[in-house]
Amino acid sequence: MQFRVFDLGLIDFSRARDFQQEAFSRVKDNEFKAALIFCRHYPVITLGRNAEECAVLASSDELKAKGISIYEIERGGSVTYHGPGQLVVYPVFNLNYFKKDVNLFLRSLEVAIIAALAKFSIPANTREGLTGVWVENKKIASIGIAIRNWITYHGLAINVKKDDLANFSLIRPCGMDIMMTAMETELGRHPSFELVKMAVRESFLNLTNEIGVDYNIKQETAR
């Protein structure tokens, strides 16, 4: 089995991170070459390696009141927010079997997201010099990855529902003043997460030319 798809559902960030580490080890041990992990997170702010202290605008009291925790993590990029209205995708790919090229992988993630959004007739693009996917000048998907021994982890988040977007005002996304949008904003209604997952999965399969095997793991079984 070369390519695995996991679906963790709505899950706490730290538990999803543990699961991701486990998938990383299995990829490293050659059990499979690549994995896609789908999940949604309870509200959380994560700080990438390039995050500056001023990237979080809200006070710790304000975050506490909203039940939002902060994690410093080893991905690239600055600060971001995750909430249940986003589909988070962690591609754990062994690039030793694909191409050992950091930028090519980042660009491939953008291509996969744009193809998935096109299935919903959302015309999305990249912007020169910036990583991520945009609808005109608004960001609809964010990307930040880490690579160890040419195996990737962390990944991308697609804004599906718009009610989460307000929480981006608690931070300066990616250390810049960026306007966010969501699939719901663009379509006037939000598509089901199942449909978005199918679209993303299909674009990744086209990208890797591997055959996907569904392997659902319920939230409870993720350690």
Add this chain to the structure above:
Amino acid sequence: MIKVALPGLGEGIEKATVTYWFFQEGEKVKEKDDLVELSTDKATFNLPSPCSGTLVEIFFREGDTVNVGEALVAIEEEQ
């Protein structure tokens, strides 16, 4: 003495920033141990040690920018 340089990371990436050293000068490392974590705009990655030995000199500190091909660290190989 082996000098470990920043390897090619793919097209369009000429430099990276040192974000974390896993060891300090004078410390012993084993082959494949992570030496250093580096980052570009949206990606971080590690550089494993090509050999077992002692870190003699670290040429770039955390926060420094390194060009592809530049030596990051010198390692005295274990005999």
